[in-house]
Amino acid sequence: xxxxxxxxxxxxxxxxxxxxxxxxxxxxxxxxxxxxxxxxxxxxxxxxxxxxxxxxxxxxxxxxxxxxxxxxxxxxxxxxxxxxxxxxxxxxxxxxxxxxxxxxxxxxxxxxxxxxxxxxxxxxxxxxxxxxxxxxxxxxxxxxxxxxxxxxxxxxxxxxxxxxxxxxxxxxxxxxxxxxxxxxxxxxxxxxxxxxxxxxxxxxxxxxxxxxxxxxxxxxxxxxxxxxxxxxxxxxxxxxxxxxxxxxxxxx
Amino acid sequence: xxxxxxxxxxxxxxxxxxxxxxxxxxxxxxxxxxxxxxxxxxxxxxxxxxxxxxxxxxxxxxxxxxxxxxxxxxxxxxxxxxxxxxxxxxxxxxxxxxxxxxxxxxxxxxxxxxxxxxxxxxxxxxxxxxxxxxxxxxxxxxxxxxxxxxxxxxxxxxxxxxxxxxxxxxxxxxxxxxxxxxxxxxxxxxxxxxxxxxxxxxxxxxxxxxxxxxxxxxxxxxxxxxxxxxxxxxxxxxxxxxxxxxxxxxxxxxxxxxxxxxxxxxxxxxxxxxxxxxxxxxxxxxxx
Amino acid sequence: xxxxxxxxxxxxxxxxxxxxxxxxxxxxxxxxxxxxxxxxxxxxxxxxxxxxxxxxxxxxxxxxxxxxxxxxxxxxxxxxxxxxxxxxxxxxxxxxxxxxxxxxxxxxxxxxxxxxxxxxxxxxxxxxxxxxxxxxxxxxxxxxxxxxxxxxxxxxxxxxxxxxxxxxxxxxxxxxxxxxxxxxxxxxxxxxxxxxxxxxxxxxxxxxxxxxxxxxxxxxxxxxxxxxxxxxxxxxxxxxxxxxxxxxxxxxxxxxxxxxxxxxxxxxxxxxxxxxxxxxxxxxxxxxxxxxxxxxxxxxxxxxxxxxxxxxxxxxx
Numbered sequence: 098x099x100x101x102x103x104x105x106x107x108x109x110x111x112x113x114x115x116x117x118x119x120x121x122x123x124x125x126x127x128x129x130x131x132x133x134x135x136x137x138x139x140x141x142x143x144x145x146x147x148x149x150x151x152x153x154x155x156x157x158x159x160x161x162x163x164x165x166x167x168x169x170x171x172x173x174x175x176x177x178x179x180x181x182x183x184x185x186x187x188x189x190x191x192x193x194x195x196x197x198x199x200x201x202x203x204x205x206x207x208x209x210x211x212x213x214x215x216x217x218x219x220x221x222x223x224x225x226x227x228x229x230x231x232x233x234x235x236x237x238x239x240x241x242x243x244x245x246x247x248x249x250x251x252x253x254x255x256x257x258x259x260x261x262x263x264x265x266x267x268x269x270x271x272x273x274x275x276x277x278x279x280x281x282x283x284x285x286x287x288x289x290x291x292x293x294x295x296x297x298x299x300x301x302x303x304x305x306x307x308x309x310x311x312x313x314x315x316x317x318x319x320x321x322x323x324x325x326x327x328x329x330x331x332x333x334x335x336x337x338x339x340x341x342x343x344x345x346x347x348x349x
Numbered sequence: 350x351x352x353x354x355x356x357x358x359x360x361x362x363x364x365x366x367x368x369x370x371x372x373x374x375x376x377x378x379x380x381x382x383x384x385x386x387x388x389x390x391x392x393x394x395x396x397x398x399x400x401x402x403x404x405x406x407x408x409x410x411x412x413x414x415x416x417x418x419x420x421x422x423x424x425x426x427x428x429x430x431x432x433x434x435x436x437x438x439x440x441x442x443x444x445x446x447x448x449x450x451x452x453x454x455x456x457x458x459x460x461x462x463x464x465x466x467x468x469x470x471x472x473x474x475x476x477x478x479x480x481x482x483x484x485x486x487x488x489x490x491x492x493x494x495x496x497x498x499x500x501x502x503x504x505x506x507x508x509x510x511x512x513x514x515x516x517x518x519x520x521x522x523x524x525x526x527x528x529x530x531x532x533x534x535x536x537x538x539x540x541x542x543x544x545x546x547x548x549x550x551x552x553x554x555x556x557x558x559x560x561x562x563x564x565x566x567x568x569x570x571x572x573x574x575x576x577x578x579x580x581x582x583x584x585x586x587x588x589x590x591x592x593x594x595x596x597x598x599x600x601x602x603x604x605x606x607x608x609x610x611x612x613x614x615x616x617x618x619x620x621x622x623x624x625x626x627x628x629x630x631x632x633x634x635x636x637x
Numbered sequence: 638x639x640x641x642x643x644x645x646x647x648x649x650x651x652x653x654x655x656x657x658x659x660x661x662x663x664x665x666x667x668x669x670x671x672x673x674x675x676x677x678x679x680x681x682x683x684x685x686x687x688x689x690x691x692x693x694x695x696x697x698x699x700x701x702x703x704x705x706x707x708x709x710x711x712x713x714x715x716x717x718x719x720x721x722x723x724x725x726x727x728x729x730x731x732x733x734x735x736x737x738x739x740x741x742x743x744x745x746x747x748x749x750x751x752x753x754x755x756x757x758x759x760x761x762x763x764x765x766x767x768x769x770x771x772x773x774x775x776x777x778x779x780x781x782x783x784x785x786x787x788x789x790x791x792x793x794x795x796x797x798x799x800x801x802x803x804x805x806x807x808x809x810x811x812x813x814x815x816x817x818x819x820x821x822x823x824x825x826x827x828x829x830x831x832x833x834x835x836x837x838x839x840x841x842x843x844x845x846x847x848x849x850x851x852x853x854x855x856x857x858x859x860x861x862x863x864x865x866x867x868x869x870x871x872x873x874x875x876x877x878x879x880x881x882x883x884x885x886x887x888x889x890x891x892x893x894x895x896x897x898x899x900x901x902x903x904x905x906x907x908x909x910x911x912x913x914x915x916x917x918x919x920x921x922x923x924x925x926x927x928x929x930x931x932x933x934x935x936x937x938x939x940x941x942x943x944x945x946x947x948x949x950x951x952x953x954x
Contacts, residue, residue: 149841175843187841189834200831203824204843210825219824262842386749436937442749443694443954447893448936450886454929462923571882575760578753586749615764619757623742626754630745 102127102266102296103148108157110143110320117143119320121157125266130288130297132307135317136341141300142184144317145268148298149181150174161266175204180264182255184271184300188243194254195239198226201261229261233287249280256287267291269299273306285310308332316341353487358604364493366600367500371555372573373580373592374507375548381587382523383541385437386445389429389452391574392460393549396422397556398565399460402469405560411474415557419550426549430542438541457567466567471560496558503551504593511589520544576603579618583625585635594633641948648947649901653811660803668799669871674911675806676867679813681891681903683860686817688889689898689952690826691853692833696752696885697759698861700739701732703880705862706869707766708732710778721786721794725866732862733855735762740854744847747836756882767877777876784870796870806867810904813860817900820856829853890932896944896951905943 101124110118118140125131133141146152148159150171159167166174175181189197202225203216217223230236233253238246243254252272259267272288273281285306291297292310301307307314307328314331316323318340324331331337376390400421404414433452437445473492480488511517523530523540531537556569563569580599584591599618606617625633656675660668680702687693705728712724743754766772783802786794796802820826828849831839840846869875878884887910895906913931917924939946940953 151841172840172843172845175841181841183841187835187838189831189838191834200827200839201842203827204839206824210823210828210849212820212823212825214824215819215822216824216827217822222824258838258842380749386752433933441954442752443688443889443893444936444940446694446696446752447886447889447954448933450889451929451932451936453886454925454932456929458923458926458929462926575757575882578757582746582750582753582757612769613765615768616761619761622754622757626742626745626750631750 100127101125102162103298104160105148106158106160108144108147108159109155110140110147110152111155116320118147118154121317121320121322123315123322123325125296125298126313127296128292128294129312130292130299130310131313131315132311133298133300133315133317134302134304134307134341135323138319139317140320141317142270143320145181145270145298145300149179149268175262175264178263178265179268180259180262180266181268182259182270182272184274186248186251186255188251188254188258190243193240193242194230194235194246194250194257195226197243197254198229198257198261199223201258202226202229202263205262225263226261229257232260232290233257234283249276249283252276252280252284253287256284256291260291264295266296266298269297271300271302273301273303281306353484356483357487357489358608359601360489360493360497362601362604363597364497364500364600365604366597367497367504368555368559369573369576369580369600370504370593370596371500371551373577373584373596374589375551376574376577377581377584377586377588377592378520378544379548380581382520382527382544383434383438384527385434386442386449387434388446388449388574389456390548390552390577391570391572392453392456393422393426393552393570394556394573395460395567395570396425396456397553398560398563398569399464399469399556400553401557401560402471402565403464405471411471411561415554418557419554422553423546423550426546426553427542429549430545434541434545453571457570461567469565471565473561490562492561496562499558500555503554507551507589576618579622581632583622583632585629585632588632588634591632591634641950644947645901645944656807656810660800665799668803670911670915672799672803672806672871673868674908675810675904676864676871677888677891677907677911678810678904679867680861680864680888681895681907682813682817682900683857683864684888685892685897685900685903686821686829686860687853687857688892689903690821690833691829691850692836693850693854694752694889695743695755695854695857696882696889697739697755697757698857698888699880699882699884700759700762701736701858701861702865702868702884702888703766703875703877704735704762705729705732705865706875706879707772707778709784709866709869710773710780710875713780713782713784714778719782719784721784721796724784728866729859729862732865733859736855736858736861737851740851740858744850744854756885759880759885760882763877763880763882766880773876775877777874777878780869780873780875783873802867802871809863809867813863814900814904817860821900825849825852890935892942893940893954894935894942896942897954898952899942899944899950902942902944902951909943 103125105121105123108118108121109116121144135141143152147154150169154167158165161177161179189200199222202222206222230239233256235250235253235257238250243251256272273284276284281303288297289310311328313325314328315325316331316337323340324334324337372394376387379385379387397418400418401414404418405411408414437448477492477495479491481491482488511520519530519535519540576599580592580595583598584595598621602621603618607614610617659671684698687695708728708731709724712718712727718724739755739758743751743758746754767775772778783797785792785796794801794805828844832846832849836846865879891906891910892903894909895904896902917927941951945951
């Protein structure tokens, strides 16, 4: 028993003969920003998928607040307070931004889903949806249909939906993917604000952003943890430089 | 039940399984490679059966009927692909289901217009009309063994085609990643037409070769289609191996089910399907 | 309310008025036809809940329609009970149970597997009723009496009276429409639509998608059972064809024809299809050939259905 909010022990994921994640053991301290970095195919998304319940681990254990969630289905993990945003924008394209967040906020409603009272009449759910949109800077776009908003705004909506479910732990898969410099700055600011009061575990390829906000870096290569530590330590590490950071070029 | 009796039922079950395999392989290939669920697939089996009856009536010879009938069925398959199925690529399942449902109505009524709604029969060719003695009193029809043999050869041929030839490699690749195959410069249109025609031909052939041992009636296509769905669900969509294993399983389960449970025998294969799905929601060999 | 919505509301109100006053013309053949249209309208609406709103393409919906009819037949012919307060709830209960059983299994699959599974399981029920002499085999069962609601000696509702059945069916049609409208506006209903739009995301948000889908499936199956009960009451006859995939296919066509995802569309679709069948089958034995081309043309050229044509918010496959 330790005071890590999430801990992972000897976690592996095998797809037939392919070992995507290999005996990973990690502890995640609460209230911090943990960034997982590594070349493509390192197993980062597979690891996150196991944490959010989308994938079943082949071996190993996952504990959230000391509760074993290794085989808990995805929807229950979400209700326990673990939120998830996706690398490929995965929102409800035909709905407005507000409806997206409302649907997310509704998932948490304590007394289940009534089949009779109109959804629009739940003031608390509406309020939570508005708050989520607001904290991501999307208040002005509440009534816009998702198909009409910009890519960056869609990525923000991803986060907003996650926030509307009031999670404790946030799993973010490349939140900055495909963003221009201005949008990135806005997102980085948002992530920083979120860190106060939440634990963040994120996958990112944008090294500048990662070095700026991460409290702790986890370097994954070929399904294994190469090294973990503070930004300073990882940047100085020879092994990491050789395996991933290289000479300043991105590894394909 | 005696051992001989068991043997007879097992032979029947295997023979039924082989026929099911011929029909199901087309269904599963079309879905696996073209991404299309074709509800009208059973119509090819029906077409084969009725063509067999009609051509045998005309020529007096089952072999001539089959030789003439299969190319006709393949041609019909190509026409249907060109003027109907082509609208279904990349479409929603509901779209495909409804369009092919309309196709069933058209094909059934056309058959009704051409050949009526009566039940027909085709005689077993004289050369194969005998029986093989199993014991002093029990015999087994040679023709049924012949069906199984021919189907086994066809299955082997199909296996060889899929596993050993370049065309088969393209087909397997197409089942895994359609777009990629197109990007590699393969003529996707021709490939799809060919796969569809192959499926139609196999189903029609099954209908023809089985004609002497079953009655030929209007609902024959739908009845075998439903069972083929059960086979494909059990075996896994897109898998020829799955279609074979599923077909054998269903053939034997249905045959033995009818003996062990005379009341409600029709439900045995569905129970098997339910059990398989509980264990593997994508079928035995379906892609996860 | 934009102009399309206003038009639709106006048409619905007009339609309701027509339906309410129509029987006063006294034309018995058309009254029976109207009952059939309304019953099938309920059938089609129930399927729209699944297909149009939740995104579940079921090709075995007729199973619940037929099973309710057979339940009525059993009570009347085998158990000698024609009391409405017994047979109606029983028919609904049987339809609900069948939907629960089939749904529980089918929900474990998605996409094409779901379609094939619902088709196969419905066919299983079809063969069950067709192969057994107890259930009348291919010929079906002629139901000896029509259901009746009586208190002591006073008969309150007698389905043998065509007008009574008509207004009961009209009330049921309106009731189902209102019920489904309310459900679809509720959090549960919004969740169903969310499942249609992006099932994986719903799961990631914490919704128990399997349970929600099963609930929708059972609701739809029960309402289909109501439609089947009414039809069996009207014709005093059930046969296996009521459970066949042709029936399942036809009701799917009604939903698409009218306009998926609108609720009122399927009622329109039912009306058009029943009238078509009535007119054309009289003219030509092989009218299904026409139907086949019609269905294909519908899918290719009018995927939004009639509702889409008048500007309503219909979905397309």
